[in-house]
Every structure is written in C-alpha cells, then in structure tokens.
Amino acid sequence: MGTAVMADGSSGTHQLVxxxxxxxxxxxxxxFARHRxxxxxxxxxxxDRRVRGRVDPSDVLQxxxxxxxGKLPDYLADPRLPAFLWLRLVVGERLAKVHRTHLxxxxxxxxxxVSLYRAPLPAASSAALAAQLLGKHTSPTExxxxxxxxxxxxxxxxxxxxxxxxxxxxxxxxELSRAEAAQALGIEEAAAAKRxxxxxxxxKDALGG
Amino acid sequence: xxxxxxSRDYDLLDRLVEEFNDRFRRGxxxxxxxxxxxxxxxxxxxxxxxxxxxxVEGAKDARADDLPAxxxxxxxxxxxxxxxxxEVGHGGMGVVYEAEQVSLGRRVALKVxxxxxxxxxxxxxxxxxxxRAAAKLHHTxxxxxxxxxxxxxxxYYVMQFIHGMGLDxxxxxxxxxxxxxxxxxxxxAASNSHRRPCWPHPxxxxxxxxxxxxxxxxxxx
Numbered sequence: 001m002g003t004a005v006m007a008d009g010s011s012g013t014h015q016l017v018x019x020x021x022x023x024x025x026x027x028x029x030x031x032f033a034r035h036r037x038x039x040x041x042x043x044x045x046x047x048d049r050r051v052r053g054r055v056d057p058s059d060v061l062q063x064x065x066x067x068x069x070g071k072l073p074d075y076l077a078d079p080r081l082p083a084f085l086w087l088r089l090v091v092g093e094r095l096a097k098v099h100r101t102h103l104x105x106x107x108x109x110x111x112x113x114v115s116l117y118r119a120p121l122p123a124a125s126s127a128a129l130a131a132q133l134l135g136k137h138t139s140p141t142e143x144x145x146x147x148x149x150x151x152x153x154x155x156x157x158x159x160x161x162x163x164x165x166x167x168x169x170x171x172x173x174x175e176l177s178r179a180e181a182a183q184a185l186g187i188e189e190a191a192a193a194k195r196x197x198x199x200x201x202x203x204k205d206a207l208g209g
Numbered sequence: 210x211x212x213x214x215x216s217r218d219y220d221l222l223d224r225l226v227e228e229f230n231d232r233f234r235r236g237x238x239x240x241x242x243x244x245x246x247x248x249x250x251x252x253x254x255x256x257x258x259x260x261x262x263x264x265v266e267g268a269k270d271a272r273a274d275d276l277p278a279x280x281x282x283x284x285x286x287x288x289x290x291x292x293x294x295x296e297v298g299h300g301g302m303g304v305v306y307e308a309e310q311v312s313l314g315r316r317v318a319l320k321v322x323x324x325x326x327x328x329x330x331x332x333x334x335x336x337x338x339x340x341r342a343a344a345k346l347h348h349t350x351x352x353x354x355x356x357x358x359x360x361x362x363x364x365y366y367v368m369q370f371i372h373g374m375g376l377d378x379x380x381x382x383x384x385x386x387x388x389x390x391x392x393x394x395x396x397x398a399a400s401n402s403h404r405r406p407c408w409p410h411p412x413x414x415x416x417x418x419x420x421x422x423x424x425x426x427x428x429x430x
Contacts, residue, residue: 053331056331056335152264152268153264153265153268157265171227171230172230172262172265172266173269175230177227178224178227190219190220193222193223193224194216196226197219197222197223197226197258200257200261200262201254201258204257204258204260207264
C-alpha cells in the first residue's frame with residue numbers, strides 16, 4: 001500500500017492541493033489517514049525514550065495533525081515538498097517541540113544529531129530502533145522466540161555510525177522511498193543511493209554475514 | 210564494490226534494493242539468486258546487500274507474525290453490576306461489550322481494557338484518561354460515558370449503548386456514502402473537543418468501539 005503511494009507521491013500532492021484549494025475540508029484528513037502508519041512509525045522511532053513515560057506517540061501525532069491544519073494555507077501557497085514529506089516535517093517539528101519542552105537542557109546530545117538533517121527532526125535513536133524491532137506489545141516469551149535474529153540485527157544497526165543508521169532508519173524502518181529519503185535528508189538522489197548502499201554493506205559486515 | 214565508485218552502479222543497486230524491500234514487505238520472499246542472474250555485473254554487490262536488508266526486514270516482520278491472537282472474551286459473564294451479553298467490537302486498547310446494568314435494568318456498552326494491557330501501567334492510565342476525556346464531552350454525536358470502574362483489577366467504563374453501525378463500517382463502505390462524508394459527519398463533534406481534529410484515535414487501527422456511531426440512515430446518533 002504505502003509503496004505505491006510513495007512511488008507516486010506527487011499525484012497525492014496534486015490531489016491534496018487540488019482538493020484543499022477547492023475548499024474540501026476532508027482533503028488533509030484523507031492524506032493524513034493514508035500516511036498515518038508511516039508517520040506513526042516515524043514518531044515511534046524518534047520519540048526520546050526519556051520522554052516516553054510522559055508523552056504518548058498518539059498525542060504527538062494528533063497534535064501534529066492540528067499543526068498541519070494550521071499550516072495548510074502556507075503549504076498550499078508554496079508546496080515545495082511532496083505532501084507526505086511536508087506532513088512528516090510538520091509532525092517532526094511537533095516532536096522536536098515536545099523534546100524541547102520535556103528535556104530542555106538535556107537536549108545537547110540530541111541537538112548534535114539534529115545537525116544531520118536539513119529538517120529539524122530528532123534523530124532515530126538506537127534505543128528506539130531496538131524497541132521497534134522488539135515490538136511494543138510483544139510479551140517476553142514471544143520476543144524470546146525470535147530474539148536471536150532480532151538482537152543480531154539490533155546490535156548490528158546500533159554498531160553503525162549515526163549517518164548509516166539514519167539512512168537505514170529512513171529506508172527500512174520509516175519505509176521511505178529513495179526519492180523521499182533523499183528529499184528528507186536534503187541531498188541528491190544519487191548521493192542518497194550511495195549512502196544507503198554503503199550503509200547496508202557496513203550493516204552486512206556488522207551482521208558478520 | 211561497484212567499480213571505481215560508479216554512481217550508475219550505486220543507483221541501479223539502490224533501485225534493486227528498493228524493489229527487493231517492497232516485495233519483501235508485500236509478503237514475497239524474493240530470491241537473491243534471481244537478482245544475481247538478472248544482473249550478473251552486480252552479483253557480488255547483490256549477494257552482500259540483499260541478504261542484509263532481508264534480515265532487517267525479517268526482524269521487523271517478527272513483530273507482526275508474533276502478535277498474540279486477539280484476546281478471548283473474559284471468562285466472566287458478570288462484571289459487578291453488569292451482565293455481559295455479547296462482544297460488539299474490539300480495538301487495540303479494549304473490547305466493547307453489550308451488557309445489561311442489572312440494578313437499573315438498562316442496556317449499556319461496556320468498554321474493557323484488553324487483558325494483554327492489564328499490567329501496563331501506562332496503558333491503564335491512558336485508558337482512564339480516555340474515559341475521563343470522553344466523560345467531559347457533551348454532544349449529541351458523542352456517546353455519553355456513565356461511569357468508570359474496576360472489576361477484579363480490570364478497568365472498564367460504561368457508555369450508553371447505541372444501535373447502529375460503527376463508523377468504520379461507514380468509512381469502508383464507499384458504496385453507501387462517499388468516504389469523506391464520514392469526516393464531515395463528525396466535524397460538529399470536533400468543535401466540542403477543543404481544537405482536536407475529529408479523527409479515529411491513532412491508537413486504534415479500526416475504530417470499532419461505538420464512541421462515534423452512525424444509525425442505519427447514515428445519520429450520526
């Protein structure tokens with residue numbers, strides 16, 4: 001499902017822009033619904049674990065939707081990004097705000113990682129990647145069944161440097177397309193391709209395969 | 210390694226990995242060998258890269274495959290004052306039952322926190338918060354909450370029982386009405402809950418609990 005949308009991200013954008021300009025109040029909601037799974041994964045991946053007890057990813061998503069509704073007129077006036085990436089950016093900004101509110105000065109280490117982005121999205125932490133691999137509601141018994149394979153991948157991903165980890169987070173965990181990942185990082189597609197293939201090779205080495 | 214940093218090789222490799230990822234996510238298990246035969250010049254690279262991404266995607270997959278079966282209905286047919294009649298629906302967080310409140314002799318909807326989440330303090334708080342938030346809202350399109358309680362450590366809350374079909378049915382049945390109509394239906398309700406968009410709660414994959422329900426006529430009740 002997501003892939004077809006990804007590969008054809010621009011038609012979604014045209015549709016949204018067309019419908020929203022025509023005054024269809026449901027256009028944004030439909031777009032949000034279509035990409036909710038991927039946006040949710042993004043939040044799960046990037047919500048700082050120190051904030052997790054206090055902030056629910058669902059709330060971040062819902063507040064992000066409210067932000068998007070407020071920012072829609074500006075976006076429609078000048079839609080530079082495909083609609084999905086714009087939504088992802090708005091939700092990411094909301095996430096950064098949540099981190100600032102709750103972490104304040106403890107943000108230093110995260111701030112360093114933010115410089116990797118053109119967009120102010122908090123970096124995908126290795127802890128969050130691990131949590132994604134293990135699944136939120138998986139019981140200890142079920143986790144144990146596949147623990148070996150998952151833990152191997154987890155260790156390997158964590159052993160990578162943040163740049164490699166990030167491109168893998170975008171492509172394999174957020175499931176962004178090549179074009180989307182390049183745009184999210186603010187680099188050329190060719191550069192993103194090279195970065196991804198090299199990251200996967202280093203991951204392969206880390207997996208010891 | 211692609212010869213002499215050839216960006217064309219990286220580009221093609223990247224496209225192939227993307228295709229491989231997509232196929233994997235669709236449930237296929239594409240063979241690395243097939244790719245190597247088709248692109249012999251890149252065979253060495255493909256043998257490095259594809260098994261590695263397959264491992265990552267496979268590890269991700271474990272989440273879905275290992276999900277526990279949907280929770281069985283609670284063994285008790287009685288929860289305090291409530292006599293459970295049937296399951297109406299379930300979501301990620303709870304199961305909704307049609308029940309009879311014995312003392313008052315009335316039909317109610319009982320939303321019970323899923324067994325699986327009982328020991329999760331965060332989810333319990335969230336469940337209670339959901340009940341409190343819903344109880345604060347007063348609108349014809351929002352199901353009123355009558356009460357909140359616990360039975361043998363299982364939290365539940367009580368809502369008016371409303372006949373009709375779930376919003377999910379309406380949304381999934383474009384033949385009956387345009388999908389956007391469902392969003393329009395709940396916009397008056399949205400204005401009642403601050404600036405929150407009226408939106409199926411992101412925690413619920415299919416909003417089957419009858420907090421927002423629509424009568425057979427398609428009108429909200």
